[in-house]
Amino acid sequence: VQLVESGGGLVQPGGSLRLSCVASGFSFSFYYMTWVRQAPGKGLEWVSDITGDGGITHYTDSVKGRFTISRDNAKNMVYLQMNSLKPEDTALYYCLRGSYRLGLADLGSWGQGTQVNVSS
Numbered sequence: 361v362q363l364v365e366s367g368g369g370l371v372q373p374g375g376s377l378r379l380s381c382v383a384s385g386f387s388f389s390f391y392y393m394t395w396v397r398q399a400p401g402k403g404l405e406w407v408s409d410i411t412g413d414g415g416i417t418h419y420t421d422s423v424k425g426r427f428t429i430s431r432d433n434a435k436n437m438v439y440l441q442m443n444s445l446k447p448e449d450t451a452l453y454y455c456l457r458g459s460y461r462l463g464l465a466d467l468g469s470w471g472q473g474t475q476v477n478v479s480s
Contacts, residue, residue, distance in 0.1 A: 361383075361468075361469035362384045362471075363455050363456070363457070363469060363471035364471050365379060365380070365381045365453060365455055365472065365474040366380050367380045368475045368476045369476070369477070370477045370478075370479065371445055372480050373445060373447060373478055373480055374444060375445050376441070376444075377442045377445065377476060378440070379395070379439065379474055381393070381395075381438045381439075381455030382436055382437050383436045383438070383457065389413070389433040391457050391458055392409050392410065392411055392458050392462075393410055393429075393438040394406065394409040394410075394456040394457075394459055394460040394465055395407040395409070395438075395453060395455055395456075396453070396454050396456060396460055396465075398451055398452050399448075400451075402451075405451070406460045406461050407419070407427065408420065408427060409429070409459050410431055414430065417429050426442065426443050427440060427442050428440070428441040440453070442476070445478045447478045448478075449476060450476060451476060452473040453473060453474050453475075454470060454473045455471065457469060
């Protein structure tokens with residue numbers, strides 16, 4: 361299993377970023393995919409997940425209405441469109457295979473993450 365995240369950066373409050381994660385080494389469309397984040401000095405926080413077919417999505421309350429998760433199974437990609445970014449969204453973002461929310465994520469396979477910094 362290999363996961364490679366990209367798309368992070370420095371953005372002003374209210375701005376947007378689109379995170380991408382390319383996956384390999386497993387049957388991508390069979391799996392939930394999850395985005396989690398870790399802010400400085402804090403624990404891991406679940407952000408969003410999406411079913412294998414992309415038909416059902418879930419979001420943590422703090423990002424509902426601002427973030428959108430999606431996937432392209434033909435490209436083995438999962439995305440996180442982040443709009444109306446706030447300073448509290450600053451974190452290192454990771455994608456995971458499986459559903460972290462349901463306790464079914466593969467915590468043995470991590471990418472390098474992509475850093476999002478929201479600051480004026």
